[in-house]
Amino acid sequence: LGWSSRVPVSTVTTRGRAKRLLGRLRNQPVLVQAKLPRLSLQEPGLPGLGLPRLGLPGLGLPGLGLPERPAVQLLPKAARRQVLNQHHRLREQPPAIREPALVTRIAIVGYGNLGRGVETVADQHDDIDVVGVFTRRPVADVKTQGTAVLPIADLGAWADEIDVAVLTAGSATDLPELGPAVLRLVNTVDSFDTHARIPQYFATMDAVGAESGHLAMVSAGWDPGLFSMNRVLFDAVLPVGDTITFWGPGVSQGHSNAVRRIKGVADAVQYTIPKPEAVANARTGAALSTRDKHSRVCYVVLAAGADPEQVQSAIVNMPNYFADYDTTVHFVSAAELDRGHRQMPHGGLVVHRAETSAGTHHVLDFQAELTANPEFTAAVLIACARAVHRAASERSGAVTMIDLPLAYYSPRSDADLRATFW
Amino acid sequence: LGWSSRVPVSTVTTRGRAKRLLGRLRNQPVLVQAKLPRLSLQEPGLPGLGLPRLGLPGLGLPGLGLPERPAVQLLPKAARRQVLNQHHRLREQPPAIREPALVTRIAIVGYGNLGRGVETVADQHDDIDVVGVFTRRPVADVKTQGTAVLPIADLGAWADEIDVAVLTAGSATDLPELGPAVLRLVNTVDSFDTHARIPQYFATMDAVGAESGHLAMVSAGWDPGLFSMNRVLFDAVLPVGDTITFWGPGVSQGHSNAVRRIKGVADAVQYTIPKPEAVANARTGAALSTRDKHSRVCYVVLAAGADPEQVQSAIVNMPNYFADYDTTVHFVSAAELDRGHRQMPHGGLVVHRAETSAGTHHVLDFQAELTANPEFTAAVLIACARAVHRAASERSGAVTMIDLPLAYYSPRSDADLRATFW
Numbered sequence: 001l002g003w004s005s006r007v008p009v010s011t012v013t014t015r016g017r018a019k020r021l022l023g024r025l026r027n028q029p030v031l032v033q034a035k036l037p038r039l040s041l042q043e044p045g046l047p048g049l050g051l052p053r054l055g056l057p058g059l060g061l062p063g064l065g066l067p068e069r070p071a072v073q074l075l076p077k078a079a080r081r082q083v084l085n086q087h088h089r090l091r092e093q094p095p096a097i098r099e100p101a102l103v104t105r106i107a108i109v110g111y112g113n114l115g116r117g118v119e120t121v122a123d124q125h126d127d128i129d130v131v132g133v134f135t136r137r138p139v140a141d142v143k144t145q146g147t148a149v150l151p152i153a154d155l156g157a158w159a160d161e162i163d164v165a166v167l168t169a170g171s172a173t174d175l176p177e178l179g180p181a182v183l184r185l186v187n188t189v190d191s192f193d194t195h196a197r198i199p200q201y202f203a204t205m206d207a208v209g210a211e212s213g214h215l216a217m218v219s220a221g222w223d224p225g226l227f228s229m230n231r232v233l234f235d236a237v238l239p240v241g242d243t244i245t246f247w248g249p250g251v252s253q254g255h256s257n258a259v260r261r262i263k264g265v266a267d268a269v270q271y272t273i274p275k276p277e278a279v280a281n282a283r284t285g286a287a288l289s290t291r292d293k294h295s296r297v298c299y300v301v302l303a304a305g306a307d308p309e310q311v312q313s314a315i316v317n318m319p320n321y322f323a324d325y326d327t328t329v330h331f332v333s334a335a336e337l338d339r340g341h342r343q344m345p346h347g348g349l350v351v352h353r354a355e356t357s358a359g360t361h362h363v364l365d366f367q368a369e370l371t372a373n374p375e376f377t378a379a380v381l382i383a384c385a386r387a388v389h390r391a392a393s394e395r396s397g398a399v400t401m402i403d404l405p406l407a408y409y410s411p412r413s414d415a416d417l418r419a420t421f422w
Numbered sequence: 423l424g425w426s427s428r429v430p431v432s433t434v435t436t437r438g439r440a441k442r443l444l445g446r447l448r449n450q451p452v453l454v455q456a457k458l459p460r461l462s463l464q465e466p467g468l469p470g471l472g473l474p475r476l477g478l479p480g481l482g483l484p485g486l487g488l489p490e491r492p493a494v495q496l497l498p499k500a501a502r503r504q505v506l507n508q509h510h511r512l513r514e515q516p517p518a519i520r521e522p523a524l525v526t527r528i529a530i531v532g533y534g535n536l537g538r539g540v541e542t543v544a545d546q547h548d549d550i551d552v553v554g555v556f557t558r559r560p561v562a563d564v565k566t567q568g569t570a571v572l573p574i575a576d577l578g579a580w581a582d583e584i585d586v587a588v589l590t591a592g593s594a595t596d597l598p599e600l601g602p603a604v605l606r607l608v609n610t611v612d613s614f615d616t617h618a619r620i621p622q623y624f625a626t627m628d629a630v631g632a633e634s635g636h637l638a639m640v641s642a643g644w645d646p647g648l649f650s651m652n653r654v655l656f657d658a659v660l661p662v663g664d665t666i667t668f669w670g671p672g673v674s675q676g677h678s679n680a681v682r683r684i685k686g687v688a689d690a691v692q693y694t695i696p697k698p699e700a701v702a703n704a705r706t707g708a709a710l711s712t713r714d715k716h717s718r719v720c721y722v723v724l725a726a727g728a729d730p731e732q733v734q735s736a737i738v739n740m741p742n743y744f745a746d747y748d749t750t751v752h753f754v755s756a757a758e759l760d761r762g763h764r765q766m767p768h769g770g771l772v773v774h775r776a777e778t779s780a781g782t783h784h785v786l787d788f789q790a791e792l793t794a795n796p797e798f799t800a801a802v803l804i805a806c807a808r809a810v811h812r813a814a815s816e817r818s819g820a821v822t823m824i825d826l827p828l829a830y831y832s833p834r835s836d837a838d839l840r841a842t843f844w
Contacts, residue, residue: 195844198844226655226786231843232843235832235834235842236832238801356543356801357543362798364790367787370784371782400844402829404827406824406828407825418620418822422822
């Protein structure tokens with residue numbers, strides 16, 4: 001596993017960083033002359049990674065045998081740090097304020113929309129290195145944007161090279177098994193979002209983490225996540241009041257799937273839309289029913305021979321999902337659905353209206369407008385991975401986003417944060 | 423200092439709590455019969471507080487001599503806890519989730535608008551007890567809403583009864599002296615808001631706290647405070663973007679005072695108003711100049727014989743304060759100013775627009791609409807006092823609001839927070 005000068009830059013995990021650094025150097029010709037030789041990624045003679053860690057257990061599942069020898073090369077840590085520190089020296093911030101950031105090496109576990117989002121967004125963070133994508137699918141079937149793909153059974157062999165595993169699997173069936181299995185090997189971050197089962201999942205992860213000595217941040221993202229943080233903060237500061245959460249405008253996967261399961265529906269996308277008058281009423285303190293808060297709009301492709309009226313009636317009267325809402329159904333062609341409704345915008349709003357004394361009221365709100373839900377959730381998970389890495393030297397078990405100081409989510413030094421944002 | 427059955431309920435520090443409790447009991451006649459005897463605040467024979475702590479140093483200032491014997495009686499801790507726990511048992515939340523909260527005993531240091539706000543708002547928090555108002559003025563000159571008034575020189579004598587001192591003095595000249603002096607005796611929270619001097623003030627408080635073993639939270643409130651927290655969070659999650667802070671609509675004391683200093687001005691109130699089109703532009707990513715962001719509106723009472731045109735010109739051309747803004751001046755009578763402009767509304771908005779990949783942008787914002795600026799700032803300081811009390815067993819020195827976990831600001835248990843808000 002020694003460092004090889006033949007590994008092209010585009011396949012090593014610092015790909016994005018090297019690209020940015022070189023781009024930056026190109027804009028700074030004076031520095032190119034002075035610094036480039038020290039930064040060359042092709043320089044031979046850099047220290048290797050030592051012996052491969054064969055023989056370590058995989059995920060602890062029986063019958064998997066020894067992990068395969070990892071198929072890709074890692075840029076050695078010393079060289080990564082050299083590049084990173086060089087990069088920091090080129091920044092605008094005065095070096096007296098900016099301390100060298102702690103580099104967090106993450107593994108992406110799973111590779112759907114969210115996993116792809118983590119890979120994309122990690123490129124924006126100088127202190128985040130993606131070690132690889134770990135998958136349960138055949139490695140050859142997973143096409144990433146450049147990150148190495150490894151079988152999940154190898155995760156144990158790579159544990160020493162990973163600070164935090166970002167779990168991008170689904171909450172319904174995958175995370176309850178995957179979460180504890182990975183947490184036995186490394187620290188984790190996940191976006192478990194089945195609200196009713198969060199206490200139980202938290203308890204499981206807390207016990208596994210306490211035993212393995214690793215730290216898990218569960219149920220991170222925007223809701224649960226940033227929105228929950230604001231609900232906690234609003235209640236702590238202004239306890240005599242009401243908090244109302246609106247979701248959307250955005251695509252609800254759960255409701256889209258519910259429509260797709262109806263007989264006669266070939267495909268569908270459902271938008272959840274907060275009613276503007278309801279948002280205004282939340283700010284003035286008026287009472288709101290479920291029907292008042294959101295409307296639902298469905299774009300539906302009919303199956304051949306299906307009766308539109310029957311399908312429409314099945315949708316708007318569906319209990320739990322639609323019966324309590326004002327629902328509009330639009331029938332469109334498959335081509336129209338593909339053309340206009342494949343993005344995944346989302347967002348929402350947490351409104352808190354409260355009194356501090358008779359007649360003295362205050363309104364706080366936190367709002368998110370997201371063009372792409374998975375990429376934004378990925379951005380939150382990356383900040384959480386950084387916080388978990390920093391906190392893991394202090395504690396193990398499970399936490400949520402309110403259990404770590406906000407400063408831990410930032411790569412900046414405390415002095416920099418105070419000078420820049422306070 | 424023993425507990426005396428002659429002390430009327432309305433003069434002890436649990437006044438508000440006892441009042442609420444009795445009100446609640448009055449609405450629950452069955453419980454009155456069963457519980458009231460155990461809760462009677464006039465019951466004799468409760469344990470006393472022991473000997474008064476005479477002879478302890480005051481603020482460490484020479485020449486102040488022994489502190490006066492405190493003029494009021496405290497409800498003994500055991501009785502306070504009994505009342506509090508009883509109160510908790512009457513709550514709606516299932517007792518399995520709600521653990522008894524840690525009671526935080528605060529001192530209010532200083533008694534202007536902010537100090538009065540802390541006294542008012544503390545009544546809303548079951549876990550906050552106000553020990554007293556400590557003042558540099560003659561005690562007889564300070565009229566509170568019921569809280570005991572004590573000379574600040576006595577603070578040392580009361581230190582064992584105080585978990586956190588909430589410093590409500592001004593940043594310009596008072597806090598730089600008062601903060602370190604109080605921090606030598608007890609933990610502190612303050613709202614030091616001279617942005618440029620925060621690093622220096624932080625360093626002083628950090629050193630004093632480290633030496634005395636106490637914890638100081640500096641520069642808390644909404645800006646600096648909640649707004650700063652959001653700026654940190656937005657940058658940590660979405661580093662490739664711009665954060666813009668708008669202030670208002672609201673009264674700026676600094677700008678009002680600047681107008682009052684102009685020759686020919688008898689009195690004035692200045693409103694800072696974000697321009698709606700600027701807020702919209704911040705969300706779409708357009709560039710904004712200082713003049714684009716805010717407008718300023720002044721209500722001015724002229725002194726006898728003053729020339730309105732001269733005053734108007736002096737205002738709108740004042741460098742730093744008004745020259746870079748669109749400023750409107752309205753001349754009003756003293757009576758009109760009193761009638762319409764003595765409230766202190768304020769608020770603002772932090773907008774962050776950022777990309778996670780080419781063409782994929784997100785907008786996050788945090789907004790506050792405050793009817794009464796001092797009461798809201800007081801509400802934030804109370805949550806901070808709770809967090810400091812909890813963190814003080816773990817660390818000393820200085821922190822800002824981003825250095826403690828959000829959960830510390832809430833009186834609820836971790837399990838309650840997860841079940842209620844996550």
